[in-house]
Amino acid sequence: MYGIVLILFSSCLIQTKESNLLYDIEIDYLSTPIEDNRPLPHDSILICFAGNYCNDTVDVFVNNKLYNTSIRTTDERDGIAGDLLLPNYMDIKNFGIRINNGKLIYLEPEKKHYNILLIYESNKATVRFYRKLPGFE
Numbered sequence: 001m002y003g004i005v006l007i008l009f010s011s012c013l014i015q016t017k018e019s020n021l022l023y024d025i026e027i028d029y030l031s032t033p034i035e036d037n038r039p040l041p042h043d044s045i046l047i048c049f050a051g052n053y054c055n056d057t058v059d060v061f062v063n064n065k066l067y068n069t070s071i072r073t074t075d076e077r078d079g080i081a082g083d084l085l086l087p088n089y090m091d092i093k094n095f096g097i098r099i100n101n102g103k104l105i106y107l108e109p110e111k112k113h114y115n116i117l118l119i120y121e122s123n124k125a126t127v128r129f130y131r132k133l134p135g136f137e
Contacts, residue, residue, distance in 0.1 A: 025105050026126045044085040045092065045114070048133050050074070051121035053081035061096040061104075062086055081120075099125060 049058065053072040060068045072081040086092060094108040097118060105118070105125055115133045119126045 023099065023102055023120070023123045023125050025103060026124060027105075027107070028126060028128045042085065042087075043089060044087050045089045045116065046083055046085055046133060047097070047116045047118060048083045049081040049118050049120070050079050051081070051119045053120055056081075056100050056120070059098040060084060060086075061098075063091075063093050063095070067095075097125075
């Protein structure tokens, strides 16, 4: 008798949530764009999530209050796990991001005229700042 073996591959590696709690944080201040006081589009900061998210819970805090909780999974086609607009960027004094109840990535920006790319991969969360995010208008 012959049987059919079906093998499914998924971009989400089998991981325990405990291992996702331990991630290093790198904030790349060198990528902060030159001061540009023109308003950002839509009066908002855009946070783009990229890397290896796999049903990861992401909490975003604005001015020390929970603003948004979402479940993120990276799209294999573009490597992006979605984005989030934070309105009224001139009113934002600080914000934080936490992945799977791990360490809080806390930012108190000096300059307010930029957007953020959060890359999460290999148990490392890297924050980069952009005036215009790569691939976004």
